[in-house]
Amino acid sequence: MFLSRSLHKPFSATASSSSSSVSSMASHHLHHQNGDSTITTTHSPPSKKLKATPITPSELLAEFSHHHPSTARINNGSFGSCPASIIAAQRKYQLQYLQQPDDFYFNRLKPYILKTRSIIKDLINADHVDEISVVDNATTAAAIVLQHITWSFFESKFNKGDTAVMLHYAYGAVKKSVQAYVTRAGGEVIEVKLPFPLKSNDEIITEFKKALEKGKSNGRKIRLAVIDHVTSMPCVVIPVKELVKICRDEGVDRIFVDAAHAIGCAEVDMQDIGADFYTSNLHKWFFCPPSVAFLYSRKTDKIADLHHPVVSHEYGNGLAVESAWIGTRDYSAQLVLPEVMDFLSRFEGGIDGIRKRNHERVVEMGEMLAAVWGTHLGSPPKMCASLAMVGMPACLGISSDSDALKLRTHLRDCFGIEVPIYYRAPNDGEFNPITGYARISHQVYNTTEDYYKFRDAVNKLVNDAFTCALLSD
């Protein structure tokens, strides 16, 4: 049933989408070994175990059966998702701690976290495991990097008025953090205005260069560039490699890539990207429970004196070791990477395969919706990760951030659809502008029904001559 209604192929099959081939795949999983050896899963650690059984559609359903059944959950981007088997693994670690916490603290926690860091190091092609710290989330990573900037201002390594450059579309929490740690300490913040919708990377590069010029004007030094790898709202893939190179050419002190979404939905290679600091959440697109992220800090001659702001016994022993103990708390979300790697190996092509299929599906669904509604995508497909910005019909009258939020709530409460909506102010002279974009996500648990449901809900609103003005505050 599931297979016949979905447009996409089952995840464990290669060419065929019939259920018989899925079951034959399951029973002849050894064939996969030959197939898999030709698939480049660039950074996954070599598995020393027997090849995992490919996940079947019903197993996949079971893994996400805790998801609210009548919700079209097309917002994996915000809070991510976690399969049942990983939740179970997490609970084992939680229980281990509760059984004998002293033993856990003295004998197990550190090796577990080191294992996690090693897996991440391989995943992202970092040089040394020392460069990898595990923290709660990208928000925490931002605080770590930015607090370091504060100290640099106060210890007179930076001059008042030195600049930090960030994208206008930087995540709201990061903007606040920049305010709290950079502006407050005397730094000046330059925002890179990006157009949206976007047609190509060139538009981004041009604006970025302009902002750097501004940041260097009047003899100032650009101390930090904060660059998103995948912006949140509106959602596009930023050409980070190029922007990092431009930063180096222009003498920017440090480059921090906020890649909250990236791991699991974009290509993440520390040697290739070349940033000083890079953070990504493992609970968004990498199937970890809430919450766990890594902060990569490149080993260079310049010592980056990073510290976790919650100071505990390990202060001064390096960020990675500091972050591995910030007082008594539940670290279990940070310990399930081995189990997640096992889970991923049950999918054709591992995480790379998942990423590619998510991307193809979300673009397909995005184009389907745009065609039905007579709108367009906010960026070309190659600038989409596992998310896509789909224009909403102009007649819905989304004319402010507040409208977008109210419409989103309306879709949740009245149609059972979970999708974030972005308001985009129209430019002068635009005729019948599209001012609202839905950010649709695709993760392994999504089906075409989810997007049809959304399609139909919006069609109904249009047919009913609905406008946002009708929604109360």
Added chain:
Amino acid sequence: MPASVSSPRIIPELGCCCTLHTQTFLSTVPTKPWHYRYSAFIVATTTMGEPHEDSHLHGHSKKPKLSSFITEPQLREEFAHHQPLVARINNGSFGSCPASIIAAQRRWQLKFLQQPDDFFVNHLQSRILHSRTLIKHLINANDVDEVSIVDNATTAAAIVLQHVGWAFAEGRFQNGDAVVMLHCAFQAVKKSIEAYVTRAGGSVVVVQLPFPLSSTEEIVVAFKKGLARGKANGRKVRLAIIDHITSMPCVVIPVRELVRICREEGVDQVFVDAAHAIGSVHVDVKDIGADFYVSNLHKWFFCPPSVAFLHCQKSPVMPDLHHPVVSHEYGNGLAIESAWIGTRDYSSQLVVPEVLDFIDRFEGGIEGIRKRNHDAVVQMAEMLAKAWGTNLGSPPDMCPSMAMVGLPASLGISSDTDASKLRTHLRDHFGVEVPLHYQAPKENGDKGSLITGYARISHQVYNTVDDYLKFRDAINQLVQDMFTCSMLLQQ
């Protein structure tokens, strides 16, 4: 008479003796040199007893009180996940959480996973506010705005000290202005002072407290002296950090008095690190009168790891406190900031209502638990001290639900490392979990100075006599075998 399958609970002498119930039986414990004051459990009837001062009726369950106190088997079940072969006499370090609270926490975790957007938009903030409100009543705070929920006391220290760091950096404090701390302050807090105060140009005054102690007065005298020394040369004391219950060695500090002394001596602000306090001593933040007060709910208040409250007296300085992990709510007050510091699992912060229900199942609620824990741990400590020929590190009235018991001098504990190695040895070879403290010998050569090692024993509702007997016997074994710490390999 029914045989007691497991070790009976310690029933300390109380004015009225109603505690655990359901069966009336005579103790089948063989007579030993010491024994229970009471050898019979009496069925508790429907009397409510005195109303708890820790009232939690506001916004909380208003179920009628039945004679449904927790039974012995139910209690065992609640802690059945504890490793059975370990004498777990270290509730102080990491606390403990009953099975029913773990289950409640899992329900919250699942709710988030089911539909996280809905949870975030419609449930999280109101549930955190509910927890904060219950805590406000528990601790006798004036206003729920004063109560923030954070991960642990370590985080609270970072919040307060980062605020001090900014004050130095922004010129409100001058280079050399002082922060006062006790020499036995928790190590993480000391590091935090280094990271935020010393680094920013502040100086640190360390107040030595004596140990072992025979009275509260010794602490008051030592503190006054230390504070006066700190103020010498006209230095301004910007912040005093005082433990309510020190960690190692563990004693109850007369915080109310020390806060008063701080005010008299012109200390700007006082931060009470009360990591252990809630659930083991009476907590009344108005009465104590500090500017900042933090306690962990996962130590002695049955919450899962981890959750703590930070109480901040309403003042002009309050708006300037920030959670170091800055997110969308920056600038909306510490309590609101702390309620969203990015995507993470907030479930341990949401089970306060369920914990209050759990506590309700004990005679006298948290007050009853506190008192019985204290009485039991003192009784056990005295038993051990007698068995080993040592002494307690402080008088009973300075012990909370923990006690410092001197270890036999023959064990040769001569450094912090020795204490740590012996602790590991006790865990690995005897299945006893108990932290040990090395106390450098005093100069004056009295009997007490021969004791250089103290064990910090805890008592929580799940502990039984066997736990302490096991410890007693382990030490006796070591002494008999002429064990000394020098025999232990490098860790």
